[in-house]
Amino acid sequence: NKQVYAFGGGATRQGPRSRDKTIVGGKGANLAEMAGIGLPVPPGFTITTEQCVFYLAEGNDFSDSLKAEVAVALAHIEAAVGKSFGNPADPLLVSVRSGARVSMPGMMDTVLNLGLNHATVAGLAQTSGDPRFAWDSYRRFIQMYSDVVLGVDHHLFEGALEIVKENNGFYSDVEMEVQHWQALVKEYEEIVEAELGRPFPQDVHEQLWGAIRAVFDSWDADRAKVYRRLNNIPGDWGTAVNVQAMVFGNMGDTSATGVAFTRDPATGERAFYGEWLVNAQGEDVVAGIRTPQYLTKAARERAKAKPLSMEEAMPAAYGKLAAVFELLEKHYRDMQDIEFTVERGQLWMLQTRSGKRTAKAALKMAVDMVHEGLIDEKTAILRVDPMALDQLLHPTLDPQAPRDVLTLGLPASPGAASGAIVLDSDSAEKRSAMGEAVILVRVETSPEDIHGMHAAKGILTARGGMTSHAAVVARGMGRPCVSGASAVSIDLASRSLRIGNRELKEGDVITLDGASGEVMAGLVKTIEPELVGDFGVLMEWADRHRRMKVRTNAETPADCRTARQFGAEGVGLCRTEHMFFDAKRIASVRQMILAEDDDQRRAALAKLLPEQRADFHAIFEVMAGLPVTIRLLDPPLHEFLPHEDAEFEDLAEMIGVGAATLRRRANELHEFNPMLGHRGCRLGITFPEIYEMQARAIFEAACEVEAQHGEAVVPEVMIPLVATRKELEILKALVDRTAAAVFAEQGRTLAYQVGTMIELPRAALMAGKIAEVGEFFSFGTNDLTQTTLGVSRDDAARFLGAYVEKGIFPRDPFVSLDIEGVGQLVRLAAERGRSTRPDIKLGICGEHGGDPDSIAFCEEVRLDYVSASPFRVPIARLAAAQAIL
Ligand code: ADP
Ligand code: MG
Ligand code: MG
Numbered sequence: 001n002k003q004v005y006a007f008g009g010g011a012t013r014q015g016p017r018s019r020d021k022t023i024v025g026g027k028g029a030n031l032a033e034m035a036g037i038g039l040p041v042p043p044g045f046t047i048t049t050e051q052c053v054f055y056l057a058e059g060n061d062f063s064d065s066l067k068a069e070v071a072v073a074l075a076h077i078e079a080a081v082g083k084s085f086g087n088p089a090d091p092l093l094v095s096v097r098s099g100a101r102v103s104m105p106g107m108m109d110t111v112l113n114l115g116l117n118h119a120t121v122a123g124l125a126q127t128s129g130d131p132r133f134a135w136d137s138y139r140r141f142i143q144m145y146s147d148v149v150l151g152v153d154h155h156l157f158e159g160a161l162e163i164v165k166e167n168n169g170f171y172s173d174v175e176m177e178v179q180h181w182q183a184l185v186k187e188y189e190e191i192v193e194a195e196l197g198r199p200f201p202q203d204v205h206e207q208l209w210g211a212i213r214a215v216f217d218s219w220d221a222d223r224a225k226v227y228r229r230l231n232n233i234p235g236d237w238g239t240a241v242n243v244q245a246m247v248f249g250n251m252g253d254t255s256a257t258g259v260a261f262t263r264d265p266a267t268g269e270r271a272f273y274g275e276w277l278v279n280a281q282g283e284d285v286v287a288g289i290r291t292p293q294y295l296t297k298a299a300r301e302r303a304k305a306k307p308l309s310m311e312e313a314m315p316a317a318y319g320k321l322a323a324v325f326e327l328l329e330k331h332y333r334d335m336q337d338i339e340f341t342v343e344r345g346q347l348w349m350l351q352t353r354s355g356k357r358t359a360k361a362a363l364k365m366a367v368d369m370v371h372e373g374l375i376d377e378k379t380a381i382l383r384v385d386p387m388a389l390d391q392l393l394h395p396t397l398d399p400q401a402p403r404d405v406l407t408l409g410l411p412a413s414p415g416a417a418s419g420a421i422v423l424d425s426d427s428a429e430k431r432s433a434m435g436e437a438v439i440l441v442r443v444e445t446s447p448e449d450i451h452g453m454h455a456a457k458g459i460l461t462a463r464g465g466m467t468s469h470a471a472v473v474a475r476g477m478g479r480p481c482v483s484g485a486s487a488v489s490i491d492l493a494s495r496s497l498r499i500g501n502r503e504l505k506e507g508d509v510i511t512l513d514g515a516s517g518e519v520m521a522g523l524v525k526t527i528e529p530e531l532v533g534d535f536g537v538l539m540e541w542a543d544r545h546r547r548m549k550v551r552t553n554a555e556t557p558a559d560c561r562t563a564r565q566f567g568a569e570g571v572g573l574c575r576t577e578h579m580f581f582d583a584k585r586i587a588s589v590r591q592m593i594l595a596e597d598d599d600q601r602r603a604a605l606a607k608l609l610p611e612q613r614a615d616f617h618a619i620f621e622v623m624a625g626l627p628v629t630i631r632l633l634d635p636p637l638h639e640f641l642p643h644e645d646a647e648f649e650d651l652a653e654m655i656g657v658g659a660a661t662l663r664r665r666a667n668e669l670h671e672f673n674p675m676l677g678h679r680g681c682r683l684g685i686t687f688p689e690i691y692e693m694q695a696r697a698i699f700e701a702a703c704e705v706e707a708q709h710g711e712a713v714v715p716e717v718m719i720p721l722v723a724t725r726k727e728l729e730i731l732k733a734l735v736d737r738t739a740a741a742v743f744a745e746q747g748r749t750l751a752y753q754v755g756t757m758i759e760l761p762r763a764a765l766m767a768g769k770i771a772e773v774g775e776f777f778s779f780g781t782n783d784l785t786q787t788t789l790g791v792s793r794d795d796a797a798r799f800l801g802a803y804v805e806k807g808i809f810p811r812d813p814f815v816s817l818d819i820e821g822v823g824q825l826v827r828l829a830a831e832r833g834r835s836t837r838p839d840i841k842l843g844i845c846g847e848h849g850g851d852p853d854s855i856a857f858c859e860e861v862r863l864d865y866v867s868a869s870p871f872r873v874p875i876a877r878l879a880a881a882q883a884i885l
Helices: 021-036 049-057 064-081 118-128 131-148 154-168 178-196 204-218 222-230 283-287 297-302 315-332 359-371 377-383 386-393 425-433 447-455 469-477 534-545 557-565 586-594 598-622 645-655 659-669 681-686 688-709 725-746 761-765 767-773 781-789 797-805 822-836 852-860 870-884
Strands: 004-007 044-047 094-099 111-114 240-245 256-261 273-278 336-343 346-354 405-408 410-413 416-422 438-442 458-461 481-483 488-491 496-499 502-505 509-513 518-521 549-553 571-575 627-631 714-719 753-758 776-779 841-844 865-868
Touching: 004 021, 004 064, 021 044, 021 049, 021 094, 021 240, 021 346, 044 064, 049 204, 049 240, 064 240, 094 204, 111 131, 111 204, 118 131, 131 154, 131 178, 131 204, 154 178, 204 240, 256 283, 256 315, 273 283, 315 336, 315 346, 359 377, 359 386, 359 534, 377 534, 377 870, 386 870, 410 469, 416 425, 416 458, 425 438, 425 447, 438 447, 438 488, 447 469, 458 469, 458 509, 469 481, 469 870, 481 509, 534 870, 549 557, 549 870, 557 598, 557 870, 571 865, 586 598, 586 645, 586 659, 598 627, 598 688, 645 659, 681 688, 681 725, 688 714, 688 725, 714 725, 714 776, 725 753, 725 767, 753 761, 753 767, 753 822, 761 767, 761 781, 761 822, 767 776, 767 822, 776 822, 781 822, 822 841, 852 870, 865 870
Parallel strands: 416 438, 438 458, 458 481, 549 571, 549 865, 571 627, 627 714, 714 753, 753 776, 776 841, 841 865
Antiparallel strands: 004 044, 044 240, 094 111, 094 240, 256 273, 256 336, 336 346, 405 518, 410 481, 416 509, 488 496, 496 502, 509 518
């Protein structure tokens, strides 16, 4: 196979490898592509990534065949440009540029003006008629080459330049005359010789191979390795090397250089967007030595800037550039990020690639491009990263607003919120009930904080990772959350907190940015999300293409309403225990739990029945016409018990039992490993009256709603933590019995189903048997991950980070399903379930139901639906469509 591919200068087609990013890298492939469609690209050649891998493996040596191919390709450039490399009369100069498959900061910096030496600099002065330009180019070359290839500290050169300017009383480089550059070149050469003990290389071929070697070596540089690790880029890709004839943006006022986007990457607006500089070379635009100017007249006027835009200063070249933008978009059918140079009025293209963009811009461009006929609906759906939608669904901080950042925690749940600091959940509830915006600040949260988290606009915790209780619950509720902000220390006694060296009191206003993890003092202005327009259009397209339904995990009418607005097609998981934490009814719940006998328990349950019925009634009204899966009580009972002595005494008084008795009962309930203890269906088996009460509440509420509205939900009663067919059989019989009783009392019947969660490995293995009884399965992948991996989610934060860093898990298995492992159980349970009940309904209700990679897997095993927290519903709709396209 060829290892060197020529581009531009009339190079003929060289087969698919010459445009294959894996072979010639992204930059090389796109340069060849642009040249191929007739755009002005300075001629050059690309050495393949394969050669880089080979060079690094073979002990840093170049093969003779590579040298021969490079010689041929160099001759091609010389012929195309009409100059020759190293020729003192009319020298060819080149740039040497790295270019991996994907753009990779951390790789070697580009070397420009290669091929200059004492002899050729005179030739360049002659042919360009501009000695100042020639010597400026030479000093740039020495500086870049010495820094990038020879490893000489660039500060030495910058220092020398400063001294020359100072000695002559110059403020800027523009004032330097040819003799000043010449003197500086001499100094530069002395610096190199002093640093390296040998002169700056004068042989142009030595220069070229030195630069090629440096590009290859940079693949294994530390900063490149770090970047690869952070971005999951394999170490064996290698980088290509691009060698390209120089064009000069620094040949006076008819020359320029710039970077541009074919559309606005921030808003998606169909307007050219970019920056340029007159009389400058490539790196000047980004280096910040001079302030770049606006590309278009409109942008300049909007910014009320004085220096002329390119559109005004160089109308002809700008006109050509605008035509190139159109052509590139038509060709690539996507927004392009480009680099260009104008040499004495002539436009040259130096790079193009698909441009990075904000979520908002991605959405707008995808929809606009369908309307423009550039792409079809399917492509539009695939263009938008579902996770990026998250940015659009929550209020965000006004980027213009000033920020006083106190500390940085983990970006646990997106969105921005401001409010008064409150340090406990009861205060949060009270103050928010009076209309105050509050931020709940805790060391960490527990299930008892649910009401406070709900009442708060945002949550800040000092401890806990991205999958801590606070993070998971906040994401579920759509509340912004910053977790693990270890600089926060709370002093409950004085109701104050310290963040770093700043003191704050309860009631002081702070602002959280859950997308960045920033915690700021005071109120920072936010911008509300807009879910109409392009967003709505793209969602409609996604709905048209997806097969899986999308439901939501929600247990309050407010969350259900939000989810329906986001397009949820039912509730996939309604966790009834959240209803039990409500401040008003926790007492009855505790009474029920601490009961000494069935009678006491029934008395307490009787008080809970109307409350629970009202919960379901409200949810069923919101979800009318749709299926609602309700999980019967799941957590270990101790989670509901009081912790403080005072609470025990209050409770004892209320239910007329001694505090000591209560505490004894609480001790009896203590478990060593509650997550594997007395919970889930095990509660239903031992305390059938609890599940009976819940089933009764469900069916009574459903009958009421149907009687009132004519349209009911389809209740799906879900039994958690089933391991055996027998458990489900017993509990299904209980639910069926209760339904029959309610229907007889109400004089009406309703369609309903009884099914189970698959969240224990045994349940997955026995799915065939279990499906003989259960009418649906919902994969509870949070617990299934815990139980399959033997990893407690609540304790995993201590080591999961290290595990992901070391590559033991590719991603946090609680965030993205462990498809290779846990996925097998899901696949197997789906198959076995369908083998005994072909029409069994299958869904997923773990956090994974909102994760695009996990959703793709759900489509692969043909689940019927995924269920995600309300704010993830749009993400799931888009991901479900992408999964099937
Ligand atoms: P990066 O990947 O860091 O952008 P590039 O290889 O694209 O590095 O080059 C950096 C700068 O040098 C760019 O602004 C580019 O326009 C300029 N440049 C690269 N090659 C040439 C060339 N042959 N002629 C003129 N300018 C060039
Ligand atoms: Mg570039
Ligand atoms: Mg579970």
